Amino acid sequence: MPKMKEIAAVLGISTLVGLGGAGAVYSAIDVPERDQFTVQAAGAPSATIDDPQDVLTPEDEQRLQRDTANINAADVVTDFHYMVFKTNHENILDDVEELLRSQYPELIDQSKGENGRPADGVLIVGVGLDPRQAFIYGGDDVTQELMLDDDSYRESLLDAMKPGVNEGNIPSGLFRTANLAMDADGLSDRKFSDAENDRGGAIIGAGMGGFGASTAVGAGVVAVRSNRRKAIAKAREDYELVTHEYTRLAGRLDEVDVRANSLSSAFADETLRRQWAEVRDRFLGMNELVHGAQGLSSINMDDDKDVYKHRKQLADAAESVDHVSNAEDNIDRLFGVEHGDPATRRADLSTIREDMLRARTEVKDAGLRQELDYLMQRIEALDANPSSPTFVDDFVRVLGDYRVILDQVKKKQFSDVKEREKLTAPAVYESGFWYGGYVPYVHMHAWHESNVKADQAASSSSSSVSSSGFSAGGGSSRF
Known part of the structure; x- marks a missing residue:
């Protein structure tokens, strides 16, 4: 928040500037007659x-x-x-x-x-x-x-x-x-009230004119200072993230790369590998920025001006670290499911079950709800035997059927407004990533809510x- 001393200084200087015009305007504007x-x-x-x-x-x-x-x-x-x-x-x-x-x-x-x-x-x-x-x-x-x-x-x-x-x-x-x-009487009352308010606003506006002009400038200065402080604080957070996580992630990068390219089930496709390659290469490209002589080490983190100057560099580096960290988590999860880790498989089944339960609660079509019930029974069967040699194939079929159901939900329930933004599956470097090309119900619901709000803003009244x-x-x- 802006500092109170700054606000008080602006108000104190401004108050005495603009009181002269109110009396003249008061006498110049006629009192409205009903x-x-x-x-x-x-x-x-x-x-x-x-x-x-x-x-x-x-x-x-x-x-x-x-x-x-x-x-x-x-x-x-x-x-x-x-x-x-x-x-x-x-x-x-x-x-x-x-x-x-x-x-x-x-x-x-x-x-x-x-x-x-x-x-x-x-x-x-x-x-x-x-x-x-x-x-x-x-x-x-x-x-x-x-x-x-x-x-x-x-x-x-x-x-x-x-x-x-x-x-x-x-x-x-x-x-x-x-x-x-x-209603004629109601309209008369409103028109008279509006006229009174317009006169009062003109009088106050005249009295506040000088005050408002000087206050506006001062308030702008306070807002700029506040935003600058926030940007500097965020830049310092980004610096801490990058300097603490970059080296550790870099040490694991080859291992993650091997896992990403060794995934052989239907969980992995060219899109997933391309997304991983993009974030990996961007991350590697940050090495000079992080460790080079003219990189982050050259920033004087005790100097607000220097930190503010390099805020975009710090934000880009922090985003790259976040993306690689998310991708590592998602690739490790897929690797665990594909290679038979029971705990990882059960954790994923739990996540999907939770998404299906929400869909089952909110989907209006009775036929789709029945299909979701059957799909949840198949999830329970998978959960009962996570070490099954056919687990991955069975799981892929469940995911495929769930995707078909959610496509129908989108058409039947979420097509009531214009698609002002395209529905896309989360990328492997995003925290909401599930499986390549799959859009969870919770993600689809949030997308629809965003479209509804945008549509209301564009068309309401x-x-x-x-x-x-x-x-x-x-x-x-x-x-």
Whole structure:
């Protein structure tokens, strides 16, 4: 953390700089009057429910119509639609566009945008269930009056829908969002509150202007110093790792190399040997850096400036040491399994059993769960006789069958979002390495979670252009 003395010094110097402007701004900006922000109400909107795949029951639709009749809606909304899709595109605006063009072409103003936009007066509130997305779209006038272009506010509207849908009460979720979005009194309150906040922010901003300018510079200096200290500390850790481990690993390198190239079972392939050769050669290439006259020994580790200057060299050397150490562990493990060491075989079976158990718990497909049960029985049989002469062949078949099952899990359960990063098997020099070309379930699950987060960040509340170029105010949110 930045030192408190540094922060105090920055604040102390800055506080006296910028207090002069607040009074002038206070008197210059008019106090907002509530009447200026009144949203005209038109009473209950006439709602059309579009449910092309019959997700809602007749009772659901009647309830939704009944509840909607209680909304005191802003008069800007003249064509209001609920939409529910059982299955939908990743970009749900594609589904909205298709429905509008086939059923309500008059609600598209083709003169706007690249390929049309919703006509003025249109508001659409809906949900897609696979993949699950809440959405709200509107014509340009509706978007402006209902503040659908305010990202954080729009997200709050969409969030209101999610609990009801998650609980299986779709009408409740849709109504909550529609009521919050259209309620004239609520909109009036929000617009007035925003105006008050804007005035207060301008006054505070004027008073803090000088303070903020000097503080920003000072804070930047503190941040740079803090980051520099962290980098120096990490460089010293890297130095300790390299100087303590490099020589010991180098002494075992030939032995590991022999083992890596003597693996003859299906555990070893050209990819594994290539990966090992790459980390081995990189490690050997570090010898001059570690032991040479102009290498690490020339760095004055008591001098922060010198340590910081050589931080990248130290990081590269430490990474090489880590890679060779991981590769050694993985190659020794494969060698032990291949050459009949019962303890190593049982340890690997335990690791795989644990991965299968997690997959068995989380996989949704009943057929795949049954296949996992059978596979675990085969693991138990191997564990009962780790010295079997057919152990390696039997084990390879189990791994092959598990890979086939996990491929199906990926297709059926982990294909709900775009693959924003490729799923790759861990390399032999990585700690997550299992067997050449095999991806454990835990690794696949983490990959999927990463894709989900990336997809949410990219698309949450921002799906405002369809594949055809049709666009709309508002947005969507995954959940």
